Amino acid sequence: MAVQISERVLTQSPDKEVRRLNRVVIRFAGDSGDGMQLTGDRFTSETASFGNDLSTLPNFPAEIRAPAGTLPGVSSFQLHFADHDILTPGDAPDVLVAMNPAALKANIKDVPRGGEVIVDTDEFTKRAMQKVGYDTSPLEDGSLDAYRIHGVPLTTLTVEALKEFDLSRKEAERSKNMFALGLLSWMYHRPTEGTEQFLKQKFAKKPQIAAANIAAFRAGWNFGETTEDFAVSYEVAPAATAFPVGTYRNISGNLALAYGLIAASQQADLPLFLGSYPITPASDILHELSKHKNFGVRTFQAEDEIAGIGAALGAAFGGSLAVTTTSGPGVALKSETIALAVSMELPLVVVDIQRGGPSTGLPTKTEQADLLQAMYGRNGEAPVPIVAPRTPTDCFAAALEAARIALTYRTPVFLLSDGYLANGSEPWRIPALTELPDLTVQFATGPNHTLDDGTDVFWPYKRDPQTLARPWALPGTPGLEHRIGGIEKEDGTGNISYDPANHEFMVRTRRAKVDGVDVPDIEVDDPHGATSLVLGWGSTYGPITAAVRRLRTAGVPIAQAHLRHLNPFPGNLGEVLRSYDKVVIPEMNLGQLATLIRAKYLVDARSYNQVNGMPFKAEQLAAALQEMLRED
């Protein structure tokens, strides 16, 4: 029987108490197959369209479907939303939705006492509980007395709500995540039209499934509305004053990065070429770019990481804006080609979405431990500029900046994002096209050198005196035929040269070119004239800024600065560092930026490190910073 979806709008009853909150952190947790990422994404979209500021943290196992009901198989999605501007996905969830005993066990330790926990009681069978080491039911043995537990038979209620549909029990059960989403949407007064629209579109070819999911979603909403277990719902007002005027959307780091690359290609008026090999957590950029062929984007899924960058370099020689995307293990394989690009001085953007290492490491977890690989991981003196975005939305601007440097200086450029930025999302003020930088490139069109005998010739390594960039002469340009390669080249002519003095000159020139990349000064946020500085780079911006706010609120003065350019460093960085008594560098590695800073500036920078695959928690970081500031 076909069930029609009514067009009614869900409205909150005036009978129940409504409390106002400034901010809430919710975590959805379940089996990898329970659809927690989708549930989180939908709640995020509802929250974004409502106008809250938000920040998300998806957290999932590397296995596509780990054994059901086990701790390693738990997938979660945390969302922090507020009526003011926020910087992180939140340290601890105020509300945990646990779809099974494994999800409860894996996540309950993160919930502060007094927090709300919603569990699917149907899944708390003896066998399921034993699987994760619960000898007695945590719902009954008092071990959760410190929490406000809402036991809801989510599965039964979902199946019941869908009994009119011609679905098997198993099929009906699949919609329980939408029931949970409906319940949470009621609890937090989320707009529901977007989700219903989304479900209609997602299952456009299976209207019955769309209707069932919408029915489950509404049933969850109605359950909150009618059951006495949920006596209170919450309002979190839009964060209108936190945002500059503009049109906003929600966006993840990888999506913003992909859009940044397309924008760079448009702004440079060059076709975009992506050579890539699938790797977590970078593959989404390949997927996204492959959708946009109508922008002239060519995506090439290569046979391996080496071919991915090789094809990109070939396209760069032909005049494309060339990009390769990967993660740490892929960078290791690409190193030789990056060095070739250094030597041939062709523009190339190398996107590294860092993940836990070494080797395969933690494919789905975040880390910042590729900085030194990007900086030094090649044979010979092979300097490469490095750009790192600080937030998911900043991936857009960082991609444009990486492309600017690559095109202006004819060099490979590293763009160091990470798993946290890649999958996390937040509201983004959509820029007007007029705000985007002009990346227009001047190709070589004719001879650029006159020989002693008066002949005009083209010299592929005759440099621009300002940028030290060499000319980019595209195949197809008559008279500029030339050969380039990885063997050392004679200054100017580009011919093979083994001359010792020439090699030394070329090595120093390539270094000078990268050192001379035009990089804006670093800005320091120091409202109280502090004597200590916390310096960060990349995705730690949110947690560091949140920790700094906490410290300042507690009366501890501290200055903050965050690096976008890791090579070269901003020209004023040394001066900034030396103007503070103490410099602390928190990193999700064992001190890689600190190593660079100490080596270059001879400053006694202290490291604070975390390499557990997760971003810093603001509270913990604030405490650690305070401790370090107190030390001599």
Add this chain to the structure above:
Amino acid sequence: MRTELALSAKPLTAKDFKSDQETRWCPGCGDYAILAAVQGFMPELQVAKENIVFVSGIGCSSRFPYYMNTYGMHSIHGRAPAIATGLATSRRDLSVWVVTGDGDALSIGGNHLIHALRRNVNLKILLFNNRIYGLTKGQYSPTSEVGKITKSTPMGSLDAPFNPVSLALGAEASFVARTIDSDRKHLTEVLRQAAAHPGTALIEIYQNCNIFNDGAFDALKDKQQAEEAVIRLEHGKPIRFGADGARGVVRDPATGDLKVVDVTPGDEAGLLVHDAHAASPLTAIGLARLADPDTLHHTPIGVLRDVRRPVYDTQMAHQLDTAVEQKGKGDLAALLTGNDTWTVGSSS
């Protein structure tokens, strides 16, 4: 010939393709003959020389681009097919040639070679096979015969060699040929057919390294020996060789394998007729494997396979055109905006 290629305004000569760089192969190297043949053939393409690109890897043969007055890239070991793939797919107006060797293409770069062949990108790959590592001074290569004594195999090499032609055929190559450095006429004819082929063409060129593996192909070059050793393939003709065509290739009806037989009068009708355009590569693989890897007897040369199938870069261009037809030319502002936005107005 593809229509996208810009034609040269004036007729070119071999001299136009000689660069100003001093050629630095060892005197007597087979590479000189190949270079001369390629430079001699290029004017026939009628393509503007600025629209021709030679991409190479690493090895003696890979110095080739420096000596061609075209655009060129001397890249890194084994990666030329990958680099050329990016260039050819993004610039369909270029005639892209890859120069590689047996170590470059079949050892360190084996992966890129087979994937280029299966994709059928518009590349012409010249594989100089001298059955030795020359630039690193004389180690055995993936085409060296078993038991070869070299610096790295003082008691003889243990590796079974690749047959490059049969490897290429197994990798779904649409065009595979073999020729010999010293046979300029044959080499030029093979280049001609390869250039006319849409898609990837692999040409294995037997090339003498007179320093580290001198005489490796003498059996195919010495006039008397060659009569017995070389099988010259011509499309549409019965496969015969030897003095007065006394030997020929037939299919063994019992096993389906190919074998060499003495041709007796009246038997000619039973000879295998070479069909380079055969849909199945099996007969070509059988032909390629007639050669004895040690003595090189019964080595077929010529075009073993030349079939039409979709060309990667053409199809990629087609997908881009189709995307524009279906969705319109990309609108950046619309892309960035998406379809789920909200507005924060000014507080005034």
